[in-house]
Amino acid sequence: MSTIVEATDLSRYYGPVVGLNDLTVRIEEGVTGLLGPNGAGKSTFLKLVAGEIRPSRGRVTVLGYAPFANREYFRRVGFCPQQDALYGEMTGLEFVAFLLRLSGFSRADANARAVRALERVGLADAMERRTRGYSKGMRQRARLAQAIAHDPRLLIVDEPMSGLDPLARRAMTQLFHEIAGGGVSILISSHILHEVEGLTRNVVLLHRGRLLAQGPVPEIRGLLSRHPRKVELRARNARALASSLLELDHVLSVRLSTDGGSVQLETRDLDRFWSELPRVATETRAGVQSLESTDASLEAVFDYLVS
Amino acid sequence: MKATTHTEVYRPYTGELRPPRWSFVPIASSGIRVALKSRWPLLLYLPAAIATVIFGFIVYAKFSLEQGMTPGALAGPNEQASAGVVLVGTMASKMIEVRDMIVGAIFALGLFSVLLVAWYGAGLVCEDRRVGAHLLYFSRPLSLANYVLGKLCVVGAFVLASVLVPALVICTVAISSSPGWTFLEDQGWILLHVALYSLVHTFVLASLVLAISTLASRRIFALIGTVGFFLFTQVLGMLLAFLQKDARWMALGPLANLRRVAATIFGVERVAGFRLNWDPALSWWALAGVLLAAWTVIVLRVKRMESLA
DSSP, rough: OEEEEEEEEEEETTEEEEEEEEEEEEESSSSEEEOOOSSSSHHHHHHHTTTEEEEEEEEEEEEEEEOTHHHHHHHEEEEEEESSOOTTTSBHHHHHHHHHHHHOOHHHHHHHHHHHHHTTTOOOOGTTSSSGGGOHHHHHHHHHHHHHHTTTSOOOOOSSTTEEEHHHHHHHHHHHHHHHHHTTEEEEEEHHHHHHHOSSSSEEEEEETTTEEEEHHHHHHHHHHTOOOEEEEEEEHHHHHHHHHSSSSSSEEEEEOSSSSEEEEEESOHHHHHHHHHHHHHHTTTEEEEEEOOOGGHHHHHHHOOO | OOOOGGOOOOOOOOSOOOOOTTTHHHHHHHHHHHHHHHOGGGGGGGHHHHHHHHHHHHHHHHHHHHHOOOOGGTTOOOOOOOOHHHHHHEEEEHOOOHHHHHHHHHHHHHHHHHHHHHHEEEEOOOOOOHHHHHHHTTSSOOHHHHHHHHHHHHHHHHHHHOOOOOOOOHHHHHHHSGGGGGGHHHHHHHHHHHHHHHHHHHHHHHHHHHHHHHOOOOHHHHHHHHHHHHHHHHHHHHHHHHTTOOOGGGSSSHHHHHHHHHHHHHTOOTTTTOOSSOOHHHHHHHHHHHHHHHHHHHHHHHHHHHHOO
């Protein structure tokens, strides 16, 4: 895998406000989620990567280019901002074709590509309508269409799921998977963690303008050894299972749910727990129906990291 | 969203893109096309059309009378020829130079030019910033100069049409109704003056509205700001000129300066109802100062738009 984004001591200030603080990060190709709460510096980082703004300190290279005001670079990236950015008087087709013409495509080529991009995002039926009448999801898809229409090598997307209904989110996720499947790297930001979990396990966690963690979520979780791991099991004989699990020396606590159907436990050593669980389950005839490591989710990891 | 629309295989672009040297052209053409989608603002051109007809008719009457036609005959065989036509014919018989008519039209349309420039130019930059469209512009191979030039062309096209077209129509009437096209031979230079003044007029108004648009947060504020700026400076200039009994105060208003410059370019000494008794050099300098200020604002604000994207 080759590196697509490399930031070294990257900082960006807005007057006295620190948008991004001394960030050093390397992002490989593929889909990468940029995560953090509001004000973490995600949009600032994306704008620096997209070449929209200049770093106050440090440097960033993307696809080997210094992005700011670099016309050669702009042809290789697609940027889908969080802001509305549409002209209500234009049709979806005019909007995408217009931006393609700014990228250097001829009128005919721009129109053909705009049609194809709008079809890909599912706006084929609405492309001749003015964007003023588009729903939020359609507007988001129109913005995405302009970002992919010129076949970029890197797609930068800021909060793409924001305001979308569940159906539209699923369709958008599916679309990102397809784009990524075609060899396009995607850098996608969100403050809603589970949205990104559906897209990728590779994340960059930002908090207050600083890098909090980077890498696949399970690996990040594994590094947090000071926190016990949580596991939830559903079993037919959950009560017997709970009492047997308490005898394991690495299990710190066991809690039986009020309906008596599930057990939540905390363990210091997850690997040992997985290896010992079959034996315990067999001995107690527990009838395990499901098991889940509940704190391996992004949400939980993020909570641990910022707490 | 239809699942079938997502089955296409992604194909990275392998062709070669043309270097977009004239990237202001798509901005200008698309901006004009979008502005023309709303038809009713085109009513702002109605005064220009009316003025063109009136002043054009006076020019036609002038050449007709010079060729021996009587004012009454101008109305044709209709016995109920309007008194207005006879009046215009009588006026035309007493005066007038074609350039007077062009300057008259320009003076009469000054305020409407301001309304036009405000309507079509006020939202050009501030709305981009408000909706975040500048983020899309500046993630393309587009220079700031091309961005500003594209926006200038959009508003410039509408203002230019309000000045150039009436003047050209009056010139065309003069050429076609002068005997043996003598107007073209004797006063063909007027066409050059029309072109020169139209460019000055357009550049000044378009620059000012763009500067105001870069400062405003919403289109409506820029619109009010533009109209307010022109009216305020005009009224202030007139008031100070009256109180101080010094016509030079009139140079406070860009509109008054444009009128003074128009009169100078076309070599017109006086226009009924308008004061022109101050040094034209003062107006040229005042316009240069206003342009310098406007472009300083535009450059700083647009650069800021880029750096604070």
